[in-house]
Amino acid sequence: MKEKKSKLPFVLIGLVLVLVGLGIWLGSGGSEKAANSPATPTGTQLPQTSSQRIEGQLTFIKRADASKIKQIAIEIADTPEERNRGLMDRRSLPDSTGMLFIFERSGQQSFWMKNTYIPLDIIFVNANKEIVKIHKYAAPHSIDSYPSEKEALYVVEVVGGFTDQHTIQEGDQISFNLTHGPS
Template sequence: MDFFRKHFINILVGILILVTLASVLPRFFSNDESLPQQVAVSNEIKEYIPPFEHEGNLSFYRKDSTLIKTFSIEFARTERETELGLMYRKSMNENEGMLFVFHDEKPRSFWMKNTYIPLDIIYLNKDKQIVSIAKNAEPLSETSRPSEGEAMYVLEINGGLSDKLGLMKGDYMTYESLID
């Protein structure tokens, strides 16, 4: 009888350990930086749409230093921010954009996975001059949109806006950060 009782207790303790691990391990291995695509709110499922965060200002100029337009920008500096980009956004104001800042200058390529709004993807070199523009990138497309030269910065703005502003290769930008 003691033999069965001892094994029963061992089995019970093993089951309790497994149940505890099953509830704790997923939280331990999850990436806290990841953003959920859906959030449960009062028994309803609502989409998660990242809010625009005004983190800086960016201005475009013609070669002769004539101001073209100033944008409120959000930065993508970290690997996670770069991966997420403007995914899941349903709209963006005409004076807003996202600036991707890289540590080196090389050919770049972007896609539109999980991005719901058409974008103009503006590639800029280390001197902050436009090297190419991927115009009206199709929402939700996984087609690669490569730069036509080496780029250190990439600005995403609403699709069609680069034509409306007359942006061209050689135009340049300046930007300032409002955050540290």
């Protein structure tokens, strides 16, 4: 008479492997997260800036009749370090917010999108707070230069498409109120 071999050890090993695999999958946040997460060229994830520092309000004003177009909450970038960092490593930017760059002197300014994950509209503004140049939908991660072409003292960055959505044009103006003085 032949002796029957028990399948119990094989079933237990299979169950352990399934549980380990499930634990690994859940620990990575699931396959959807892994498939949709952008990675750096080395495959490591960049840190996301967790919160915005709302430091004032900025209003876009229509040139033709001085009417208010749209008001947004703003972060301020008024030191060399803050201006260099800008919106790098951000994964999102609400339509109701932006960043205002304040320079010490008016001059030709130029921006790029290296390490920036979201498309932006880059709005150059002169010392009279008049919009002199708009670059729409600046491409994420681009090292192309987006120049002001005219003298600018301020630059406003908002989510890509913002200027089209709110019909903001060169020649329109801005005004802003800060909750703190420039650094």
